[in-house]
Amino acid sequence: MTNQDRPSEGGDRMGPPKPDRDLQALSAWVDDELHGDERDAVAACIAGDAASEATVAAYRAQDNALRALFADQSGPQIIRLKxxxxxxxxxxxxxxxxxxxxxxxxxxxxxxxxDSKPRFAERADIAYAVFAPEQRHAVEVAASQQDHLVTWLSKRLNRAVTIPSLTEYGFQLVGGRLLPDEEGPAAQFMYQNAAGERLTLYMTTATIRGNDTKIRTLRDGSRTTFYWAWDRVGYALSGQIGEAKLQAIAYDTCKELGGDPKSW
Structure with missing residues (x-):
C-alpha cells in the first residue's frame, strides 16, 4: 500500500471527519430538535455512516435508560444536602x-x-354543689353573727368585704364560710328563699389582675354560675333558679359591690 493509500493520522478508517457526524447535530437529531432539510440531511448522513449510527444508538440507549430510571417519579427530584x-x-x-x-x-x-373560664368560677360552682344541699352545716358563721362574719372574712381576704342584700328577690342571708382558692383564701355567702332555693356568692382576690366587668357564664348540668371581676376581686353567683332570674340578680349584685355592669 502506498502512502497515498494509507489513512492520514488523526482520521478514522472511514475517512476524515464529516460535519454531518458532529456530535451536537446527532444529539439534536435524537432529541427531535431538527426540522425540514436539516433533519433530512442528518438522517441521510447517519444512514450512510456506521459510526454515526452507533453514536445515535448509544444516545437512544442512554435516553431510554434515563426514562426507565425515573418512570415512577411523578414529581421533581429533591437533593437533600447534609x-x-x-x-x-x-x-x-x-x-x-x-x-x-x-x-x-x-x-x-x-x-x-x-373565653377560657378562670379557675375561681369553677371553684365557685363546685363550692355551691358541695354546700348548697347541706342542711345543718351549710355555713360556718350564721347570718345572726353577720358583723363577726364580715370582720373575720375581711381580715382573711385582706380587704373590706361587703355582703350584698338580695331581699328584693326574696332571698335572705343564711351565713358564710371561708374557703381555699387556688392561691389564697375565698369567701362564700349563702342565701335562701321561702321555697328553699339557695344561691351562693363567691369572692376571691387570688389570681385577679384587673377588672373584667363583662359577665360570663359557666354551666354544669342544672347549675349556672355568672362571674365577673372588679377592683382585683373575682365574684361568682351560682344557683339553680333559671338563668334569666339569676342574671338579673348578678347584675344588681355587681352594681351594689361597686362594679359597672353596663358592659354586659
Missing amino acids: PRPRERWLIAACFLVVGIACGFLMHMLLPALG
Whole structure:
C-alpha cells in the first residue's frame, strides 16, 4: 500500500471527519430538535455512516435508560444536602430562640384570648354543689353573727368585704364560710328563699389582675354560675333558679359591690 493509500493520522478508517457526524447535530437529531432539510440531511448522513449510527444508538440507549430510571417519579427530584456540624448547631440554636420567643408570647397573650373560664368560677360552682344541699352545716358563721362574719372574712381576704342584700328577690342571708382558692383564701355567702332555693356568692382576690366587668357564664348540668371581676376581686353567683332570674340578680349584685355592669 502506498502512502497515498494509507489513512492520514488523526482520521478514522472511514475517512476524515464529516460535519454531518458532529456530535451536537446527532444529539439534536435524537432529541427531535431538527426540522425540514436539516433533519433530512442528518438522517441521510447517519444512514450512510456506521459510526454515526452507533453514536445515535448509544444516545437512544442512554435516553431510554434515563426514562426507565425515573418512570415512577411523578414529581421533581429533591437533593437533600447534609449540613455541616457547625451549621447544625446554628440551626438548632435558631429553633431554640424562636421556640422560647413563641412560648413567651403565648404566655402573655393566652389570658386575653378566647373565653377560657378562670379557675375561681369553677371553684365557685363546685363550692355551691358541695354546700348548697347541706342542711345543718351549710355555713360556718350564721347570718345572726353577720358583723363577726364580715370582720373575720375581711381580715382573711385582706380587704373590706361587703355582703350584698338580695331581699328584693326574696332571698335572705343564711351565713358564710371561708374557703381555699387556688392561691389564697375565698369567701362564700349563702342565701335562701321561702321555697328553699339557695344561691351562693363567691369572692376571691387570688389570681385577679384587673377588672373584667363583662359577665360570663359557666354551666354544669342544672347549675349556672355568672362571674365577673372588679377592683382585683373575682365574684361568682351560682344557683339553680333559671338563668334569666339569676342574671338579673348578678347584675344588681355587681352594681351594689361597686362594679359597672353596663358592659354586659
